[in-house]
Amino acid sequence: MSEQQAFLEAAQSSLGARGLTQDLDLIEPWLTDWRGRFQGKALAMASPATTRELADLVRLCAQHRVPIVPQGGNSGMAGGATPDESGQAVLLSLRRMNTIGAIDVNGRKVTCGAGVILQTLHEAAEAEGLRFPLTLGGKGSATVGGLISTNAGGTQVLRHGSMRALVMGLEAVLADGQVFSMLTPLKKDNRGFDLKQLLIGSEGTLGIVTAATLKLVAAVAERVVIWAGVSSVQAARTLLLHCEDAAGDALEGFEILPQASLEAVIDHMPSVRPPLAGAHPWHVLIEVVADRSGAERLRDLCENMLEQAFERDLLDDAVIAANESQAEAFWLIRDSIAPAERARxxxxxxxxxxxxxxxxxxxxxxxxxxxxxxxxxxxxxxxxxxxxxxxxxxxxxxxxxxxxxxxxxxxxxxxxxxxxxxxxxxxxxxxxxIGQLKRDDLARLGDPVALDMMRRVKQALDPLGILNPGKLL
The missing domain is CATH 3.30.70.2740 (Alpha-Beta Plaits)
Known part of the structure; x- marks a missing residue:
């Protein structure tokens, strides 16, 4: 029996029919990245349901020298979850590990599996009067594990930070099958390196994220969404500083786009109407939010903020969304820039x-x-x-x-x-x-000392090089 066949039989015995497949019809949709730039092959696709199952699988992979390519929602932009063309790697789907634990309302946190879809997490938090303050266009497919592995950002980083700031605890399976478990969050913990931060953003090259304890915040009781036209990106920066002074922590989003992007969206989606009457070199999308304690005062705050901006000639025109539908219509324009450009x-x-x-x-x-x-x-x-x-x-x-x-x-x-x-x-x-899209550019432009440190860490934690080979480094 070949080494490969021995591995497949052992993995099948460990994971069962649902946990391991070589059916190309089931695997093929996951072999191409979201943008269609990278396509690979896989020996099989593994879908463990528990951390224990995954740990057993990783030990088998280490024993038989089988590479592992972890994958969440396959919505990444850099080809980081696509296997190479050798067909030797196991494509690891974490989508069955999708349990959401009981939400701690008082502690404002939740522990959930790596396969939880971002939109599902949003809905679970909202049901308890809370929210997970990270969102992006692919929220219907992106998973918690993928977001952590790439240190995802989104439109709310201005106030809440990227995933690094929102992960309170972490569980991961290492390259030898050991389970790193630090799900219990501590506000103060000086026992050496913050190892969870080492895994966040490592793109599955140091360990496979299986679960996380995430920070939640108060639900939005009121929001005001503003569309403004400005003369330049420099003017937009001045307007941002004004809004930060006027709104403080209530300022949650501040996006800019040129007139050309607005026109591309309108051409691509004829139902979209420009928010302002005239054309402007640059447009600004602003979101200001409040919880229950500040909801009643929010609109007055925003109106005063805009009035002062007009008095200081910081913008040329602006409109406040009259209702939630119009607010969503403003954000739809921003979220449609990429598909509108692809259509061009x-x-x-x-x-x-x-x-x-x-x-x-x-x-x-x-x-x-x-x-x-x-x-x-x-x-x-x-x-x-x-x-x-x-x-x-x-x-x-x-x-x-x-x-x-x-x-x-x-x-x-x-x-x-x-x-x-x-x-x-x-x-x-x-x-x-970085994935595989920017790997060579990172090697070319990255700080040599930083790159050497990362390679040493990779060698120490994954000496066999089986975790997501060919990505990041």
């Missing part, structure tokens, strides 16, 4: 960050620079002004063949974008991870 034709997308105070200067410099270097392209920058996260997309010239352009000019453009980010002291990955 081939493009290369970059999830990058620069120091918060330099984001306007970076956009003003990078957009014309890239368009001049690559005539016929259109550079679009939008994103989270409050945390320095720029979604920097470059759209191919009209009539370009998608595959040819992306493999040629597209790759060269991405290299130049990342070079610029390095010159500005930024990061080539803000909230979507």
């Amino acid at each position: 034709g081939p493009a290369v997308q970059h999830d990058i960050s620069v120091p918060v105070d330099k984001m306007p200067d970076f956009i003003d410099a990078a957009v014309p620079h890239l368009e001049a270097q690559w005539p016929g392209t259109e550079a679009i920058a939008f994103g989270h002004l409050g945390d320095g996260n720029v979604h920097f997309h470059v759209i191919a010239p009209q009539g370009s063949d998608g595959a040819t352009w992306q493999q040629g000019d597209g790759k060269a453009i991405s290299r130049q974008v990342y070079d610029l980010v390095g010159e500005w002291g930024g990061s080539i990955s803000a909230e979507h991870g």
Whole structure:
């Protein structure tokens, strides 16, 4: 019996028919990344239901030297959950590990499995008068384990931080099958390294997240959503500082997008109406929220904030959403930028960050620079002004063949974008991870000392190299 066959028989015996399959019809939908850029093969797909089952599987994989590629909702942007083309790896689905424990209302926390879908977690928290303060466009498919493994961000980082700030405790299976269990949160704990933070953002290369204790906050009792038009991204930055002073912690979202992105969404979705009567070089989407204690005063606060902004010439026009439907319509525009751009034709997308105070200067410099270097392209920058996260997309010239352009000019453009980010002291990955998409650029541009430290940690925790090989490092 071959080593591979011995492994498959042992894994099948351990996991059962539901826990392990080689049926290509069941596996194939999970072998391509969300963007369709990477496609691989798998020896089998494992779907353990418990941490014990997963630990047993990992021990088998270590014994037989079988690589493991963990996968949550397969909604990542960097190919971090897609196996390579060798067909030697086990694709590990964590979607059956989807239990949500009893919500601790007084402690404002909940422990849940890695396979819990973000939207399901939102609904469970809301049923108890609380909320999990991280949201993103893929909330209907993204899982807790994937969000932790990539240190996901979203539109509420301005106030609540990324997943690093929201994970209070963590459980994970290590490369030798041992279970790291620190689910009980402690406000103070100085027993050496904060090991859970080592696993957060490691993209499954150091351990496989199985469960987490997450921070919850008070439910939103009232929110005000504002759409404003401004003359420049520099003006948007000044408006942000004004809103932070006026609203304080109530300011939860501050998104910027250029007029071109608004027009692309309107072309793509004819039912969408522009929030303001006229065109503006830049648009700002602002969300301010309050719990029950501040709900009655929130609208007055926002009206005063806007009145002062007009008096100081910080914006050209603005409208406050009249109701929840209009508020959702404003956010739909923001969430539809990416699909609207895809409909226009081939493009290369970059999830990058620069120091918060330099984001306007970076956009003003990078957009014309890239368009001049690559005539016929259109550079679009939008994103989270409050945390320095720029979604920097470059759209191919009209009539370009998608595959040819992306493999040629597209790759060269991405290299130049990342070079610029390095010159500005930024990061080539803000909230979507490195995966396999940016691995070579990280090796090229990353700090040599930091990269060496990461490789040493990887070697110490996964000496056989079986955890998500070919990703991150």
